[in-house]
Amino acid sequence: MGVVFNADFVTALSLLGAGIAMIAGIGPGIGQGFAAGKAVEAVGRQPEAIGKITTTMLVGQAMAETTGLYALIIAFVLIGQ
Amino acid sequence: MLDYIENMTAALKTSIIVTVVLIIIVIILGKSVSRLNPEKPIKGPIFIVVMGIDLLNSFIEDFYGKKWRTFAPILLSFLLFLALANTASLFGLATPLSNISIALAFSFMAFAVIQISGLIVRGPKKRIKDLSSPTPLLLPLNLLSEVSAPLAMGLRLFGNLLSGTVIGIVVFNLLNNVFGVFATAAVVHPIFNIGFGLIQAFVYFMLLLVFLSMSIEEAEV
Numbered sequence: 001m002g003v004v005f006n007a008d009f010v011t012a013l014s015l016l017g018a019g020i021a022m023i024a025g026i027g028p029g030i031g032q033g034f035a036a037g038k039a040v041e042a043v044g045r046q047p048e049a050i051g052k053i054t055t056t057m058l059v060g061q062a063m064a065e066t067t068g069l070y071a072l073i074i075a076f077v078l079i080g081q
Numbered sequence: 082m083l084d085y086i087e088n089m090t091a092a093l094k095t096s097i098i099v100t101v102v103l104i105i106i107v108i109i110l111g112k113s114v115s116r117l118n119p120e121k122p123i124k125g126p127i128f129i130v131v132m133g134i135d136l137l138n139s140f141i142e143d144f145y146g147k148k149w150r151t152f153a154p155i156l157l158s159f160l161l162f163l164a165l166a167n168t169a170s171l172f173g174l175a176t177p178l179s180n181i182s183i184a185l186a187f188s189f190m191a192f193a194v195i196q197i198s199g200l201i202v203r204g205p206k207k208r209i210k211d212l213s214s215p216t217p218l219l220l221p222l223n224l225l226s227e228v229s230a231p232l233a234m235g236l237r238l239f240g241n242l243l244s245g246t247v248i249g250i251v252v253f254n255l256l257n258n259v260f261g262v263f264a265t266a267a268v269v270h271p272i273f274n275i276g277f278g279l280i281q282a283f284v285y286f287m288l289l290l291v292f293l294s295m296s297i298e299e300a301e302v
Contacts, residue, residue: 062281066237070236
């Protein structure tokens with residue numbers, strides 16, 4: 001026989017969990033900022049390669065975003081509880 | 082049959098519309114390219130199409146060498162579909178990839194393409210040998226990464242497009258007036274559909290390109 005919680009309590013905790021899950025946004029933020037900073041350095045060193053550098057940076061940032069997106073999906077699932 | 086079509090979610094309807102539009106566009110372009118005279122210089126929009134396909138083909142050739150002709154069509158189809166599907170909401174349609182089943186279908190297609198071409202090109206024995214390199218102890222981890230990489234590709238598309246859709250809905254409902262329509266149409270849609278959508282389409286294409294080339298060329302190293 002399982003413990004039955006109050007429905008409001010469950011909603012509150014899942015919303016809180018969704019908020020906590022989005023702390024993962026720190027990671028992609030740091031990673032993308034680091035990539036952008038390095039890209040700026042690279043452009044400063046080699047301004048003629050700006051096209052290639054921008055493309056590589058955008059692809060890399062889109063990859064780095066993945067962990068943040070997982071957190072976002074989990075937050076959506078928790079909100080929908 | 083009509084009931085079935087009516088009861089589909091908006092995202093599935095859009096994906097069918099995008100497929101049909103893509104088929105029509107590609108057939109028209111293919112007809113007009115095959116009617117070109119090779120002795121005369123190419124003009125107009127056809128020139129842009131030919132140049133774009135040539136650019137992507139040479140890009141794919143860098144990864145696959147002689148085998149590029151086998152893999153270029155499916156990679157370009159993925160790229161075209163994703164590029165059109167992610168910008169579909171600019172035409173007032175729902176974004177197909179914001180539906181988890183379509184995103185997971187993309188994961189499954191990536192998985193199937195990678196595994197089937199690995200098995201056909203390398204053969205089952207060499208494929209197992211590739212997977213159990215550098216030591217057979219790593220076989221479970223390699224198998225796990227074969228599953229998790231395509232899954233991550235689909236979920237990445239889903240998360241990006243879903244976040245765009247949700248932010249659009251939030252902005253539209255918070256600014257519930259003419260300004261809200263303007264902000265959603267002029268700011269949110271261009272950023273999340275043209276910007277992120279096209280980047281994600283290109284990222285999916287790049288990742289499939291790299292994983293596919295890894296699965297068919299591993300043991301040549």
